[in-house]
Amino acid sequence: MMDWTDTFCRVFHRLLAPHARLYSEMVHANAVIHGDRARLLALDPVEHPVALQLGGSEPALLAQAARIGEAHGFDEINLNCGCPSDRVQAGRFGACLMREPGLVADSVAAMIAAVDGVPVTVKCRLGVDDDHDWDRFLAFVDTVAAAGCRMFVVHARNAWLKGLSPKENREVPPLRYDWAYRLKLERPALQVIVNGGIATLDEALAHLDHADGAMLGRAAYHDPYVLHRLDVAMFGGEVRPRHALLRAMRPYVEAQLARGVALKHVTRHLLGLYLGQPGGRVFRQVLSEGAHRPGADWSLVERAIAATGAPAGSAMEAAA
Structure with a gap:
């Protein structure tokens, strides 16, 4: 989450949830290549496993940024195809990429070729604006999977690029978890992680009956103790005060x-x-x-x- 999940946040969340996979803020590939890496890619050893989430739409630049991220010690490189903010749209990345599966596939292939073994994954939406076509969503996933992506984090709602703010995009478009569940059923070889609107321990655990994992975003930030309770529920141990x-x-x-x-x-x-x-x-x-x-x-x-x-x-x- 941009401006939120920096290294200080992630160290705190790792203490709360020793088994969780943590994600960085979304960082544009250009910033990784030309910006202040000491700040943008700051990483404490206790954070592992931790993923670097990249934004961008140019395969060569994403490949270079992925290589840099791996060299800095990140355990996964995640391409964001779901963020609907205005600055993301202006740069033709984030949720806009849902309309360009071929470009996403080319980007993923370039990133995989650039790194030395860390997984390259994708975070996506179900569609853009009033596109509610299951076959189109599945074709997006299949195209990107054919390029080598084996894990999809599915924010289970559409992104509205016009007329809704980023905050409204997290609340107004209806959640359709059944699409994520169906994706796992129809493509069992893929890892499918459910994201979007998950706020409680029980909600997160319920998704595990249908998918490979659940991702908490703002709920984990605003109520971080839920991460600790969830970690204990899934992996054992005692709940600490x-x-x-x-x-x-x-x-x-x-x-x-x-x-x-x-x-x-x-x-x-x-x-x-x-x-x-x-x-x-x-x-x-x-x-x-x-x-x-x-x-x-x-x-x-x-x-x-x-x-x-x-x-x-x-x-x-x-x-x-």
């Missing part, structure tokens, strides 16, 4: 502060941890108002935790 998970971030946060990173860059991703919980509003307020101030350090996080009524921390808890 929010304060214990957050305090396990302390060594990482203090290491970032020592590097000169401002606390606000990390804490902006923590604000949803106490969503709907006692003290959650004050938790967010303490972090939001204090993290941007010069000298803000871990003590501010402890103040925020204390506002929730959680017990005081211990050295053992911080090192967990």
Whole structure:
């Protein structure tokens, strides 16, 4: 998610969900090639497995960006064919590519040829605007699969390129999970991951009866504790309290502060941890108002935790 799932966010989400596959922000191929790679491709070793999501529509540039992404340590290269934002449309990539399966196939083939073994995957919609033709969707998938793509993350709704904002595109077009389920039934050799509108533990688990996985986007960001509960439900272990998970971030946060990173860059991703919980509003307020101030350090996080009524921390808890 552009401007959201940076390396600081992903380190936090990895702590919550040790088994999840994490995804980067969508980065345009040109930015990867010519931009600030130290920032755009920042990657902490604890994040693995993590995918780099690319935007673009020029096979040669996408291939070059994929090669760079692999060299930086990403475990998967994902081509975005689903984002409907205006800046994406202006650049002829994202959801626009649903109308050009041949170009997507050429891009995927070029990316696969450029990397040395990491999978190249595609995130897509069901169609564009009022195109509700199953055969056209299936033809898109088949064309891209023939180029070597074995995994499709299906945001199970159409993208409206005119008349709806990006936010409305995540809410207004109706969800049709049955198309993703049908794709898995008709193309069992492909990995099909369901995305779109998944907000709860039960919803995510229900999709696993019909597909190979479920991807959470904004729900995981606004209510990150759901990631932890989902990881435990799927892979076992004990559900840990929010304060214990957050305090396990302390060594990482203090290491970032020592590097000169401002606390606000990390804490902006923590604000949803106490969503709907006692003290959650004050938790967010303490972090939001204090993290941007010069000298803000871990003590501010402890103040925020204390506002929730959680017990005081211990050295053992911080090192967990």
